[in-house]
Amino acid sequence: MGKFIVIGGINHDTLGFIQNNSPVLYSSNPCITQTSYGGVAYNIARQLSQRNHHVRFVSLIGDDEKGRNALNDAQLYNINPSSIIKIKSAPTSSYFSFLKKNREMLISFSDMSIMSFLTPSLLEPILHNTTHNDALIIDANTPKETCEYLYKWSKNRACFFAGVAVSACKMKNFLAIINKFDCLIMNRHEAFTLAGNSKNLEEVLKNLALPHVAITDGAKGVSIISKGKKIFYPAPLCPNIIDTNGAGDAFSAGFICALINNLPVDQAVSLAFNWATATLQHWGAHP
Numbered sequence: 001m002g003k004f005i006v007i008g009g010i011n012h013d014t015l016g017f018i019q020n021n022s023p024v025l026y027s028s029n030p031c032i033t034q035t036s037y038g039g040v041a042y043n044i045a046r047q048l049s050q051r052n053h054h055v056r057f058v059s060l061i062g063d064d065e066k067g068r069n070a071l072n073d074a075q076l077y078n079i080n081p082s083s084i085i086k087i088k089s090a091p092t093s094s095y096f097s098f099l100k101k102n103r104e105m106l107i108s109f110s111d112m113s114i115m116s117f118l119t120p121s122l123l124e125p126i127l128h129n130t131t132h133n134d135a136l137i138i139d140a141n142t143p144k145e146t147c148e149y150l151y152k153w154s155k156n157r158a159c160f161f162a163g164v165a166v167s168a169c170k171m172k173n174f175l176a177i178i179n180k181f182d183c184l185i186m187n188r189h190e191a192f193t194l195a196g197n198s199k200n201l202e203e204v205l206k207n208l209a210l211p212h213v214a215i216t217d218g219a220k221g222v223s224i225i226s227k228g229k230k231i232f233y234p235a236p237l238c239p240n241i242i243d244t245n246g247a248g249d250a251f252s253a254g255f256i257c258a259l260i261n262n263l264p265v266d267q268a269v270s271l272a273f274n275w276a277t278a279t280l281q282h283w284g285a286h287p
Helices: 040-049 065-076 113-117 120-127 144-156 168-173 188-192 201-208 247-260 265-280
Strands: 003-007 011-018 031-038 054-062 084-087 093-099 105-111 135-139 160-164 183-187 212-216 221-226 229-234
Touching: 003 040, 011 065, 031 040, 031 065, 040 054, 040 135, 040 160, 040 247, 054 065, 054 113, 054 120, 065 084, 093 113, 120 144, 135 144, 135 247, 144 160, 144 168, 160 247, 168 188, 183 188, 183 247, 188 201, 188 212, 201 212, 201 221, 212 247, 221 265, 229 265, 247 265
Parallel strands: 003 054, 003 135, 011 093, 054 084, 135 160, 160 183, 183 212
Antiparallel strands: 011 031, 093 105, 212 221, 221 229
């Protein structure tokens, strides 16, 4: 079993399932709501923990009811909450997402202001006595200066360093270390933020010369750029989709887990699709 440190957000999620695929702007639209706890890093940590990997999850919560419930949720999924730090001056993160009737995301909003407190000085005592780990995984809610600190920390310990995007607007947190990851995972919207004025995204990504870049595209599949070569893998058919929330995070967890176990890329993608498919077939971002 692998040993992982996962750093990033834990959110109180509210999902609104819109009852038609053409919502009316500037008006009330009927929907069904569901609440749970999520966040890219937290979802990845749960996927790994539920498969009996050793996971140290580092995140922040507010001194509020949502934060207390987040700790209970983490324990429910066998995640030790000792590295989830309470910040009294900020609320627990919240995420609001509205999905179309076919379960594709229409738009989402997040309040991740608490993540500004995730500084190197806060992390240093938490990570100081950490023994060997196979991988350090960070999500892009991690502030820029903290991303740089964690890159140096991982390299000093010969630890596989993986980054997982959370949104196009948060990609700026990764820019200073964008060519330092052993594995970088983004969706196609997040990937295009790296292209800048270039019209050739593939060339930009190849020039990063990362060992592994994954660009996910929902139900269509994933493009993997590895050792300068790009291969597209179509997603397997999943006829019983209940909820798409967290499926991309399940893919990320499975892909990284396979890579640190030295599986070939095609087998890593196959495992990642299996983890994502399992998540698609029930409510919530659970394994």
